[in-house]
Amino acid sequence: MARSMCWHCQSEMAGEYFCERCVKVQPVSKDLDYFTCMGFPRRLTIDPRQLETKFYELSRAFHPDFYQNKSAEEQTISLGNSAMLNTAYRTLRDPIQRAEYLLDLEAGAVKDIRTSPPADLFEEILELQDTLDEYRAADRDSGAAATLCAKLQSERTTLERRQQDMEASLQQLFTQWDALQDRGEATDRARAERDRILKHMRDILSNRTYVKNIVNDLVATIS
Amino acid sequence: MARIVGIDLGTTNSLVAYMDKGAPRVIAGRNERNMVPSVVAMTDNGLIVGDPAKEHLTRNPARTVYSVKRFMGKGLADVQAELAYFPYTLTEQGGVIRFKLGEKTYSPPQISAMILKELKLRAETHLGESITKAVITVPAYFNDSQRQATKDAGIIAGLEVLRIINEPTAASLAYGLQQKTQGTIAVYDLGGGTFDISILKLKNGIFEVLATNGDTHLGGDDFDRLIADLFLEEIRERHGLDLQAYPDHMQAVRLEAERTKIRLSDVLKTTATLDLPDGKGRFTRELTRDQLESLTMGLIERTLAPCRKALKDAELTPGHIDEVVLVGGSTRMPLVRQRVQELFGKTPHCELNPDEVVALGAAVQADILSGGTTDMLLLDVTPLSLGIETMGGVMSSVIRRNTTIPAGAKEMFTTYVDGQTGVDIHILQGERELAKDNRSLARFRLKVPPLPAGVPRIEVTFLIDANGILNVLAKDMRMGQSQSIEVKPSYGLSDDEVEQMIEDSFKFAANDVSARKLIEARLDAGAMITATEKSLLEGSHLIASDNIAATRTALAALSVAKDGTDPRAIRARMAGLEQAAQSLTVALLNDSLTKGLQGKKVSEVT
Numbered sequence: 001m002a003r004s005m006c007w008h009c010q011s012e013m014a015g016e017y018f019c020e021r022c023v024k025v026q027p028v029s030k031d032l033d034y035f036t037c038m039g040f041p042r043r044l045t046i047d048p049r050q051l052e053t054k055f056y057e058l059s060r061a062f063h064p065d066f067y068q069n070k071s072a073e074e075q076t077i078s079l080g081n082s083a084m085l086n087t088a089y090r091t092l093r094d095p096i097q098r099a100e101y102l103l104d105l106e107a108g109a110v111k112d113i114r115t116s117p118p119a120d121l122f123e124e125i126l127e128l129q130d131t132l133d134e135y136r137a138a139d140r141d142s143g144a145a146a147t148l149c150a151k152l153q154s155e156r157t158t159l160e161r162r163q164q165d166m167e168a169s170l171q172q173l174f175t176q177w178d179a180l181q182d183r184g185e186a187t188d189r190a191r192a193e194r195d196r197i198l199k200h201m202r203d204i205l206s207n208r209t210y211v212k213n214i215v216n217d218l219v220a221t222i223s
Numbered sequence: 224m225a226r227i228v229g230i231d232l233g234t235t236n237s238l239v240a241y242m243d244k245g246a247p248r249v250i251a252g253r254n255e256r257n258m259v260p261s262v263v264a265m266t267d268n269g270l271i272v273g274d275p276a277k278e279h280l281t282r283n284p285a286r287t288v289y290s291v292k293r294f295m296g297k298g299l300a301d302v303q304a305e306l307a308y309f310p311y312t313l314t315e316q317g318g319v320i321r322f323k324l325g326e327k328t329y330s331p332p333q334i335s336a337m338i339l340k341e342l343k344l345r346a347e348t349h350l351g352e353s354i355t356k357a358v359i360t361v362p363a364y365f366n367d368s369q370r371q372a373t374k375d376a377g378i379i380a381g382l383e384v385l386r387i388i389n390e391p392t393a394a395s396l397a398y399g400l401q402q403k404t405q406g407t408i409a410v411y412d413l414g415g416g417t418f419d420i421s422i423l424k425l426k427n428g429i430f431e432v433l434a435t436n437g438d439t440h441l442g443g444d445d446f447d448r449l450i451a452d453l454f455l456e457e458i459r460e461r462h463g464l465d466l467q468a469y470p471d472h473m474q475a476v477r478l479e480a481e482r483t484k485i486r487l488s489d490v491l492k493t494t495a496t497l498d499l500p501d502g503k504g505r506f507t508r509e510l511t512r513d514q515l516e517s518l519t520m521g522l523i524e525r526t527l528a529p530c531r532k533a534l535k536d537a538e539l540t541p542g543h544i545d546e547v548v549l550v551g552g553s554t555r556m557p558l559v560r561q562r563v564q565e566l567f568g569k570t571p572h573c574e575l576n577p578d579e580v581v582a583l584g585a586a587v588q589a590d591i592l593s594g595g596t597t598d599m600l601l602l603d604v605t606p607l608s609l610g611i612e613t614m615g616g617v618m619s620s621v622i623r624r625n626t627t628i629p630a631g632a633k634e635m636f637t638t639y640v641d642g643q644t645g646v647d648i649h650i651l652q653g654e655r656e657l658a659k660d661n662r663s664l665a666r667f668r669l670k671v672p673p674l675p676a677g678v679p680r681i682e683v684t685f686l687i688d689a690n691g692i693l694n695v696l697a698k699d700m701r702m703g704q705s706q707s708i709e710v711k712p713s714y715g716l717s718d719d720e721v722e723q724m725i726e727d728s729f730k731f732a733a734n735d736v737s738a739r740k741l742i743e744a745r746l747d748a749g750a751m752i753t754a755t756e757k758s759l760l761e762g763s764h765l766i767a768s769d770n771i772a773a774t775r776t777a778l779a780a781l782s783v784a785k786d787g788t789d790p791r792a793i794r795a796r797m798a799g800l801e802q803a804a805q806s807l808t809v810a811l812l813n814d815s816l817t818k819g820l821q822g823k824k825v826s827e828v829t
Contacts, residue, residue: 056429063600064629064689068385068592083631083686090626 007073017061017081025062027077033105034088042106043181044099044174046092055089099170100205102177107198121162121207125214128155132221152222159215166208173201227356227385227593228346229393229585232335232373234292234416234442235552237261238582239342241350242595247397247586249579250349253743257579259345261415262289263337265324268741268788272341275742280478284310284470286324290444291338293416294320294331295376296368298714308448310470318714330716333724335376343380357382358589360581362417363389364437364606366652367664367693368714374692375716379724385592387690390414391421392603393584394550395430397575399599400587406545407433409533411563411571412581413526414551416442420530422537422544428598434536434625435606436529443481443553446519450480453518454495454508462503469500487512488555516558523562530566536625547571552578602627605687612649612658621685624654628687635700636681642673646681650693663713669697744790744797748781751797758807765810770803777803 006019035042067078091097138145177197231238236258240249249257264279264287279287299315312323321328346354377384391410412419419437466472486493497506549571590596604625610618621632636646646669653661671679680700698705781796
């Protein structure tokens with residue numbers, strides 16, 4: 001899995017992370033994705049306890065603590081593998097990061113934060129930003145500020161509900177994605193379905209980032 | 224594999240421990256004390272460390288360094304606010320603080336190295352073997368420069384520092400080993416100079432740190448300072464004296480403040496006493512625990528905000544915490560315990576001695592590294608976000624705080640101008656938005672072949688190792704060549720300087736050894752003189768008068784030798800006295816046996 005030949009004894013590699021002949025640890029290939037590294041299929045629903053168990057198991061295999069008596073090469077590999085494992089675990093543990101990572105693997109990066117508000121929220125958000133500016137400029141103890149603050153609070157509730165809706169839709173898409181993958185069809189219809197799910201996920205994820213940033217901004221301003 | 228010891232290099236006290244048949248054990252010194260005060264004094268006979276150095280705090284304050292840990296990895300500007308509290312002269316060279324002790328200057332790692340050497344010697348004496356490898360603990364909230372400075376101290380002391388481990392997590396190892404706990408625990412560590420909070424999940428031998436937070440400038444020292452300030456103020460009012468002008472008395476005030484605070488953990492009321500200079504008599508002040516608590520409440524409250532932040536970062540509420548563990552001498556204060564208990568809603572654990580638990584944990588980690596303990600594994604985190612300065616002086620985060628270490632991240636760099644041959648990179652650590660508000664770790668320049676703007680592609684890998692220390696690698700993606708980078712630390716010693724300090728430490732080692740021998744001989748001689756005088760008082764009537772005279776002569780000879788500078792002469796006189804006083808010793812022993820046996824039944828004697 002790691003690569004085809006052991007760096008140390010040059011024998012053919014059959015084992016996953018350790019050479020079966022000389023028992024040396026092997027560097028995790030840079031091309032290996034986090035799902036494969038952790039031994040999970042590319043699905044969006046992952047049992048956190050199973051993931052944690054695997055993380056602990058691989059930590060015991062790779063952690064530098066256990067390579068103190070080994071050669072410099074093995075220590076370097078242990079360090080690199082541990083760092084990779086920690087990133088993999090952190091990414092897969094969080095459902096949103098997991099989905100963003102999967103999109104990245106399947107269809108290229110999604111991470112760019114939108115610079116314009118999502119179309120269906122356009123008006124609402126522009127107005128909210130005006131209110132925010134007004135509130136920032138207002139005297140905190142004035143009656144006007146109190147009115148603005150109340151308005152912002154209600155906006156916050158709306159946006160947070162919006163966030164929850166987005167997360168619910170995402171959850172549905174995750175389920176659809178997993179079901180599609182489980183069927184493993186190679187038809188045109190399946191391919192179209194795949195593209196539809198990915199595109200829909202991408203839209204929601206980028207809108208979600210936008211809304212999340214606005215909410216953070218809002219919370220920071222009124223608290 | 225050679226033995227690895229665990230060292231707690233504390234602000235106030237330091238300890239060394241090792242794994243003794245599956246259980247960690249602190250090594251006591253010749254004076255049977257487990258703790259070495261983290262104090263280094265420059266005397267006319269050379270440098271001394273620990274308990275004897277502590278005596279110089281009031282005798283020679285300008286040349287006695289304490290709380291050196293507060294200066295590790297710092298520049299002079301970082302400590303400006305508290306300079307007035309310290310009696311020694313500080314300067315700065317190459318971004319690193321230096322202590323001026325007599326003619327020479329010493330960096331904080333050099334001073335710390337002296338404490339480490341003392342601990343090393345202690346371990347070597349006890350174990351009867353040479354010790355060259357150690358695990359050293361640091362506050363979890365220490366930044367990269369402070370960790371690197373600690374590692375440098377180890378190297379200068381002749382120790383290979385196999386691991387820098389966080390104090391609260393070390394403590395959790397000691398507790399975990401003892402109690403085989405499972406679940407979520409909070410470790411609240413309030414030491415002499417630093418505060419840490421760490422939240423961990425313990426499961427099947429894995430100690431996973433979920434979040435950590437703290438304040439590297441908050442500890443027992445600060446409590447003492449508040450009490451000392453109160454005393455100073457009242458001395459000014461009552462006696463019209465400003466002790467600021469008397470550095471030796473300032474130290475006496477600080478030490479009495481510390482003792483008063485310690486006593487108030489056990490009693491509700493105590494009296495502090497200080498001798499005043501210039502025949503102004505004595506200052507006495509009664510202090511109640513209530514008064515101490517209202518004085519220090521603000522500081523204790525300051526520890527609670529990091530606790531809440533750590534909980535938030537771990538995505539937990541106090542209700543999720545199964546156990547709370549207290550570490551550090553300052554957690555003996557009843558109000559600290561009370562506030563921690565209120566915050567977490569749990570009675571905190573303090574079964575293990577809070578002064579020793581960190582050293583014990585370091586010994587456990589040392590045992591893990593040497594392959595002894597294999598069922599436990601610590602997965603720690605980096606306490607602060609790591610980032611780089613981007614256009615407009617903003618910090619762009621590369622590795623977020625509370626990321627499990629080892630942690631790596633890659634960033635791609637390119638050029639903005641045609642033919643540009645270098646890209647400057649400024650590495651930062653901290654949580655603030657603007658680069659200038661964060662800690663500058665290092666600056667370096669990536670070399671780039673002259674090409675049109677945007678064409679070069681340099682991949683920089685940031686790797687935080689298991690010590691929490693940053694390593695940087697750069698690779699030219701077009702050429703596929705790796706580039707080794709000279710990273711100039713913003714607040715640290717360069718490799719050359721460390722090299723020089725190692726050399727210096729060897730050069731002065733011979734001096735140090737003879738100075739140490741003299742000090743030890745004097746201490747032993749002093750103890751022997753006291754004991755013999757006491758024996759003479761108690762047993763003169765038991766022996767012949769010429770025996771008494773011979774003993775007195777030998778005693779006088781030892782007193783003279785003790786004031787000299789030759790340790791061998793002292794040892795010889797000690798042997799002489801031992802021989803001369805032999806009949807006295809035997810007579811006293813017989814006498815006490817006879818007395819002890821009187822009035823006892825035969826069955827009790829056999």
